[in-house]
């Protein structure tokens with residue numbers, strides 16, 4: 001019995017990367033636009049999905065809803081007559097590519113697949129799901145420094161949605177500061193000022209989404 | 222918990238390959254941008270490795286910074302910024318890996 005030291009060069013996150021790659025290939029093969037919606041708890045992720053389903057009824061839409069314990073979001077989205085699945089992550093505070101891998105097979109028919117991540121601005125960042133588009137949604141009620149406080153997730157976003165802007169004056173949040181922070185962290189991201197209850201910015205979101213879908217199909221040839 | 226779990230799985234597979242009886246030390250490199258708190262990782266690793274041959278293994282953690290550089294003027298930064306003073310886009314390279322470098326074990 002003796003001690004040995006083994007040299008290694010093992011990427012601990014490689015398993016997630018492998019599944020993400022397979023998921024991405026699945027989305028390509030089936031011509032699916034996959035959208036990972038991340039964001040703060042209660043920022044409006046599920047409502048955004050619900051309203052989008054109702055507005056884009058000429059697309060076939062599917063949704064995977066990640067939640068820590070319950071199935072409330074799944075039940076909400078299911079009412080809109082689309083295929084939906086829930087993933088309970090238990091104590092994990094994010095979805096990972098492997099969890100998604102087991103669910104996506106059933107969505108091979110859809111045009112757009114929404115994946116609602118667990119409400120959290122830190123942990124989902126490092127877990128690529130194989131999605132095409134990363135949306136990060138916050139609302140003014142989280143405080144106007146919420147973007148500056150979580151640079152990583154905003155830096156890697158394709159779309160940054162600032163929701164509930166009509167409540168800004170009541171919570172004394174400076175929406176312009178939030179937009180400035182977002183632009184400064186991520187000059188390439190699409191930034192949308194939104195209020196889902198007042199329909200503000202929602203058309204801009206729909207247009208953007210359709211644009212993505214079209215360019216996606218063109219790439220597919 | 223998931224970083225600790227992934228770490229354990231990888232360590233156990235290295236150890237099994239060598240028919241190890243016990244894992245005593247693990248040297249890992251962690252990118253700064255993963256924002257991992259080493260004490261928390263140690264604690265989680267202790268919890269998940271309980272009852273495995275990696276139980277009680279010491280974690281030797283080295284943090285690695287990312288390379289943050291303006292794509293226009295080449296100026297380097299110590300922290301993540303979106304836009305350089307020159308107006309150029311500042312790219313970030315690395316800082317997000319978790320790599321096992323060495324595993325010490327009893328065989």
Ligand SMILES: Nc1nc2c(ncn2[C@@H]2O[C@H](COP(=O)(O)OP(=O)(O)OP(=O)(O)O)[C@@H](O)[C@H]2O)c(=O)[nH]1
Pocket residue numbers: 039040041042043044045046047048073118119163164165167194195196197198
């Ligand atoms: N006033 C106002 N309320 C909103 C707006 N958007 C969403 N809400 C409300 O905010 C609450 C949370 O919305 P959800 O869609 O459940 O948010 P979520 O991000 O999915 O929440 P979790 O899944 O729990 O993290 C609900 O009561 C919504 O009706 C908005 O633009 N303005």
Ligand SMILES: [Mg+2]
Pocket residue numbers: 045046047073116
């Ligand atoms: Mg929700």
Ligand SMILES: [Zn+2]
Pocket residue numbers: 092093094123222
């Ligand atoms: Zn977490």
Ligand SMILES: [Zn+2]
Pocket residue numbers: 291292293294295296305306307308309
């Ligand atoms: Zn510069």
